[in-house]
Amino acid sequence: MIEFKSVTKTYRDGTTAVHDLSLVIPSDKITVIVGPSGCGKTTTLRMINRMLEPTSGQITWDRNPLRNIRKTQLRREMGYVIQSGGLFPHRTVLENIQTVPHLLGWKKDRSQGRAEELLAMVGLESRLANRYPSQLSGGQQQRVGVARALAADPRVLLMDEPFSAVDPVVRADLHEQFLEIQRQVGKTIVMITHDIDEAIKLGDQIAIMRVGGVLAQVGSPQQLLEEPVDDFVAGFVGKDRGYRGLSFTSASGLPLGSVQLVRDAASARTDAPVLVVDENANPLGWADRTRPGQVQMLGTTFEPDTDTMRMALDSALNSPVGLAVAVAQNGRFAGVVTASQILDQVRHLKASVADAIAARAEADAARVEAEAARKEAESVRQEASRIAADADAEADEAARIEAAIKAAEEKEEQARSAEQAAAAKEAATTPAPTPTVEPEQEWTWDPAAEPKVGRTDAGDAETGDPRPGDSTAGDSNAGDAESHYR
Ligand SMILES: Nc1ncnc2c1ncn2[C@@H]1O[C@H](COP(=O)(O)OP(=O)(O)OP(=O)(O)O)[C@@H](O)[C@H]1O
Ligand SMILES: [Mg+2]
Structure with missing residues (x-):
């Protein structure tokens, strides 16, 4: 897997060819980069084998930053098909194909055998082996370019518009061959094209770029046809995308x-x-x-x-x-x-696709609702446990207060007892109060009002006959009180 992480490439003259590109290129699959001229496709491709370095961001290969991989190793493990062929004009077809094996020091027999095998693989007749590029058609040159890129059996194949110089009929043939080769060799391929039909036919994944080096959308051909993110992509995949979409329906x-x-x-x-x-x-x-x-x-x-x-x-x-x-x-x-x-069947299928999309949308909505309900329930639960905790705290507080009240009451009781005991003690040690002598004026003895019974009455009076407020009453009362507290 090759991964672009926020990669920007600005050339020295200030041209930003690639802007903040994040893209995952899966292993053993064909990723096609498509977009109008000048949108940064070649620049993107050349950063993968470090012919260009990003201005910012990072590219990794199997999670290893490209910066840490030597360029010679990259060139060996990444075949590169250059835009418009790029063959060495003074070398024959076979010599061109053997370029990398030669650099790697392969024995002549081995590299020649490999070159011949590849020539057949890309559908070129062996009689062309000793021609020079100028003696080949554009399409044949491009096939030699593909064979050259495959020579050292690289893990990654970078192809810059490999089929652009070929007429549509031959191109359709080449596409079949190309897919067949891929079925045999299963490489990680990054291919550039201007041609959306080619992209749809060959790509497992398509990245559409727009001018300014911005990624417009990435996805499977079907995703791009069915769910273009904006008008640019919709326009790029074409007005007849419904018809193209039939290519994905059984x-x-x-x-x-x-x-x-x-x-x-x-x-x-x-x-x-x-x-x-x-x-x-x-x-x-x-x-x-x-x-x-x-x-x-x-x-x-x-x-x-x-x-x-x-x-x-x-x-x-x-x-x-x-x-x-x-x-x-x-x-x-x-x-x-x-x-x-x-067409009826297609319409019917489209309706079921629409139904499926609607059902998915509904399911999504239900999921969102369920999630909201779950969150709501969670917050209610939290609130409840908060209230319960408060109630517990309150109950504790109430118990604490109750205990305090009880303690206070006991203290009060003790205090009252102590007070009473003290009062009793005081009562016991204090002499009985002197009988109260009522004020003279209130108790008036009027001898004139008394019956005239002789002089002894006066003596009686002197012995102290009981009268209201007599001390005996006071004594006996005091005695009662004393026995009560003792
Ligand atoms: N060496 C360079 N110096 C300055 N600007 C450059 C350089 N190479 C490319 N550019 C500019 O960067 C932008 C992207 O170029 P690039 O070659 O990556 O585009 P492309 O998508 O491959 O185009 P095409 O489809 O025409 O091949 C263009 O505006 C181009 O002019
Ligand atoms: Mg280019």
Whole structure:
């Protein structure tokens, strides 16, 4: 895995070619960098093998900073296909391919054998081996460039517009070869192109850059087609991206109809389309209605289990009778389907994709809600435990207060007892109070009011007859009190 971490490259003249690029390039996969001219693609690629150093940020290879890896080692382990070929003009094709093995000191036999093997691998005839680059077409030169980059069996392949000089038909061929080579060698490939179709066809991952060296979006071809992040990306992947998107939809769900089959076109007797097949039921073509006995071309067929909707639709659109012909793996006729049936199916699938997206959005929303509820519950729980803790504290406080009150009451009680005891003691040691003599004026004895009973009465009076407020009452009272406290 190669990782760009906030990488910026500003050239000496102040041109920022790459701005704050963060990008993960997975191992053993094809990452395609695509974008308009001057957006920093080549600059990005050249920083991977340290032909250029970032101005800021860091690039790592399997988590190892590139700075710590020697340039010679990088060049050995990273093949580089230079934009517009970049072959040495004074060296032959074979010599060009052997450039790196030669630098690595391989024995001549080994490097020559390897060069010949690679020449075949990129689809060049061996008779071209001793030509000079100027004697090759642009496309052939580019293939030599690819062979040269693969020569020392590098782990990483950096390819700067390797197929740009090739016409579209040859290019389609080269793409197939390229994918086949990748299936065999499984390298980490970073490839640059201007061509979004090429990117979609070859890339496991596509990084779209915009002018100013800014990454616009990175994702699988399907992600870019289905969910472009902005108008720039949407515009770049093209207006017919819906059609391109059919390349990712399997043709396996298509309803297959039947059609009359004949071995001999001459035996076709109806106005309806009649398919001519061989003895193995492999389709050969359509019976020509206007020229009895003749066979019209079949166009392309498709295999529902392995091919895509796009292939099925191409097949229907190319068919002279408007029917796409489905075949089994062994080539036997499997059924037919019209373009409008294919489009219906696509619409249906799109609806289920839309449903799936809506369902996902709903599920996301539910998850968010659940999360909010969980958080709410959590905060309620915290609040509850806070309140419980407060209540505990309050209960403690109440118990503490209760204990204090009790203690105070006991103290008070003791104090009261002590006071009473003290009072009792005081009472015991203090002499009984002198009987109170009522004031004279209140108790008036009027001898004149007394009955005249003789002089003894006066003597009685002198012996001290009890009268109100007499001391005996006081004594006995004092005695009661004393016995009570003792
Ligand atoms: N050595 C340099 N000095 C100054 N500016 C440079 C240098 N090399 C490239 N540039 C500028 O940096 C920007 C990015 O260049 P780069 O070659 O990386 O773009 P590109 O995406 O590969 O373009 P193209 O598709 O045309 O190959 C451009 O504006 C270019 O002019
Ligand atoms: Mg470039």
